[in-house]
Amino acid sequence: MSAISEQGDNVISDDDLRDVDRALLGYLEKGPITPAYARKQLEKDDVGEYTRGYVQQRLSWLEEHGHVENLLDTGLYSVVDDPRTDADDIDPEDRIMVLEQQLEAAIADRDEAERKLGNARTRAEDLARRVETAEDIDRDAIEDAHDYLEIAIDELPDDVAGRMSVEDAYHTLSSVLEN
Secondary structure (H helix, E strand, C coil), X not given: CCHHHHHCCCCCCHHHCCHHHHHHHHHHHCCCECHHXXXXXXXXXXXXXCCHHXXXXXXXXXXXXXXXXXXXXXXXXXXXXXXXXXXXXCCHHHHHHHHHHHHHHHHHHHHHHHHHHHXXXXXXXXXXXXXXXXXXCCHHHHHHHHHXXXXXXXXXXXXXXXXXXXXXXXXXHHHHHHC
């Protein structure tokens, strides 16, 4: 009886892993992988010839059990918890290298998030300035422009070039005045 049936549906042990799973976890030790990359690497390492879909299924299975993560649902997988019993036997230098890579990726993600936050703040401040400026606009001047556009529409022939633009401006000012 496997560890899955003994310990619950989400727990897998080293005994539940196939050779392909072990190879995938080995690749993941070195950093994130895609199914396409893993398929070619499995073939290169003579583990076996698998379709990309099958490799995707194996990675999804590992993800379902909490051992790998599909980063931002992009198809780029990263190891979360290695279920192999020999995972503790990984060379400490390799483990340090993997942890350093993961730290660098996390720092890059944080820096990107901070950059996006800064851009959002700048846009929000710009919008706030625009709102303040908009409040200072002379409503009488807008009403006058609205009236002049109405007169222009009445005097313009229906088929004249530019009439539609004048009508659009008139309707835009009408909605501004309604608010």
